[in-house]
Amino acid sequence: MKTYFLQVQKIVRETEDTASLHFWHPISEQLRYKAGQFLTVLVPGSDGKKVRRSYSMSSSPATDSSVAITVKRVKGGLVSNYLCDQVHAGDFLEVIEPMGRFTYEPEQPHDGSLVMIGAGSGITPLFSILKTVLKTTDRKILLIYGNRDENSIIFKDALQQLESAYAGRLNVVYILSRPSGYWVGHHGRIHQANGIWFMKENGVDFRKDYFYMCGPEAMMDEMHKIYKLFEVPEVHIFYERFNAPVQDEEELMEKLPDLKKQTVTVQYDGETHVFDVEPHQTILEAALELDIDLPYSCQAGMCTACLGKCLEGKVKMDEDEGLTEKEIAEGYVLTCVSRPMSEGVVIEID
Ligand SMILES: Cc1cc2nc3c(=O)[nH]c(=O)nc-3n(C[C@H](O)[C@H](O)[C@H](O)COP(=O)(O)OP(=O)(O)OC[C@H]3O[C@@H](n4cnc5c(N)ncnc54)[C@H](O)[C@@H]3O)c2cc1C
Ligand code: FES
Numbered sequence: 001m002k003t004y005f006l007q008v009q010k011i012v013r014e015t016e017d018t019a020s021l022h023f024w025h026p027i028s029e030q031l032r033y034k035a036g037q038f039l040t041v042l043v044p045g046s047d048g049k050k051v052r053r054s055y056s057m058s059s060s061p062a063t064d065s066s067v068a069i070t071v072k073r074v075k076g077g078l079v080s081n082y083l084c085d086q087v088h089a090g091d092f093l094e095v096i097e098p099m100g101r102f103t104y105e106p107e108q109p110h111d112g113s114l115v116m117i118g119a120g121s122g123i124t125p126l127f128s129i130l131k132t133v134l135k136t137t138d139r140k141i142l143l144i145y146g147n148r149d150e151n152s153i154i155f156k157d158a159l160q161q162l163e164s165a166y167a168g169r170l171n172v173v174y175i176l177s178r179p180s181g182y183w184v185g186h187h188g189r190i191h192q193a194n195g196i197w198f199m200k201e202n203g204v205d206f207r208k209d210y211f212y213m214c215g216p217e218a219m220m221d222e223m224h225k226i227y228k229l230f231e232v233p234e235v236h237i238f239y240e241r242f243n244a245p246v247q248d249e250e251e252l253m254e255k256l257p258d259l260k261k262q263t264v265t266v267q268y269d270g271e272t273h274v275f276d277v278e279p280h281q282t283i284l285e286a287a288l289e290l291d292i293d294l295p296y297s298c299q300a301g302m303c304t305a306c307l308g309k310c311l312e313g314k315v316k317m318d319e320d321e322g323l324t325e326k327e328i329a330e331g332y333v334l335t336c337v338s339r340p341m342s343e344g345v346v347i348e349i350d
Pocket of ligand 2: 295296297298299300301302303304305306307322334335336337
């Protein structure tokens with residue numbers, strides 16, 4: 001994995017708890033990325049080890065000259081607070097090259113409109129895709145965007161400007177869970193019933209349109225119910241998770257009764273590592289706890305930086321949507337969401 005040191009060009013406070021960090025491109029080259037991809041930032045942790053967190057780029061390769069990430073503070077969060085408070089214009093940040101498959105591919109034969117569903121910081125990759133699509137195509141976009149209140153709407157002014165500049169092509173529907181008394185728009189959270197209503201009201205064609213979403217797990221589950229109900233083709237559905245699904249240990253044992261401590265072998269970079277993986281750990285988590293240097297980035301099954309091939313034994317992934325069906329059939333696994341389910345698991349990482 002290639003890393004860069006990017007210099008912060010400016011910091012824009014988007015809302016009370018969200019900031020965008022704009023970077024200069026590296027001096028030697030233009031940072032190439034696709035709309036919707038993310039950078040992984042490496043910052044020093046308290047024990048001297050570098051901590052990694054991924055942040056989607058809110059900039060568009062088609063419209064923005066600098067690269068930007070947009071970070072929302074998480075209460076007690078190590079890296080989000082560091083980036084919002086400690087980093088200033090002129091500082092350098094180490095990042096892993098752009099990654100991710102939640103992208104807009106201009107070469108895909110798309111003729112439907114785009115329906116985007118986002119909430120909170122989930123707007124970040126959607127904003128990048130939205131700007132790219134408006135600039136490079138003549139497709140229409142409906143954005144259904146959930147937030148807490150008027151002041152927590154990230155990119156509110158920019159979205160309003162885009163709505164006027166692309167009148168008739170971009171329509172943003174805002175929904176607030178705790179608005180002020182002056183709010184005359186939609187109240188509540190995005191769920192199946194109001195999602196269907198917003199989509200029908202805006203003429204969504206469930207067979208033809210393309211659906212992009214990023215936000216809390218519960219919102220995405222509700223949207224999947226809509227896609228199922230209206231038989232949206234799977235290849236028209238794109239989504240990004242910001243967190244690996246939380247695995248409750250008890251639930252995990254119920255789901256995977258055969259799960260137990262196993263010794264796993266990982267071949268990487270000319271070395272062979274043999275180590276134990278406890279039932280509550282993924283293979284990557286166990287390796288990192290033992291300071292074994294394996295490749296990774298998002299730790300959420302989204303970027304494929306931890307991709308390996310299972311040569312022997314049985315492995316179960318908590319999530320496999322980061323891989324294609326072909327890759328899964330060929331034995332590829334993502335070690336950040338994989339658990340050994342038999343003795344003698346051997347994984348080879350390129
Ligand atoms: C592919 C990808 C793209 C991402 N893009 C963005 C982005 O564009 N903007 C952005 O702000 N974040 C984004 N994230 C999330 C980001 O990587 C971090 O997880 C987030 O900033 C929290 O990190 P932290 O170090 O501050 O918190 P941590 O120190 O990791 O966590 C502190 C506590 O907060 C909880 N927590 C962690 N994340 C969240 C959360 N999102 N909501 C509520 N509680 C949480 C943890 O369980 C823990 O209890 C993305 C994640 C992935 C995997
Ligand atoms: S680290 Fe990103 S998919 Fe595993």
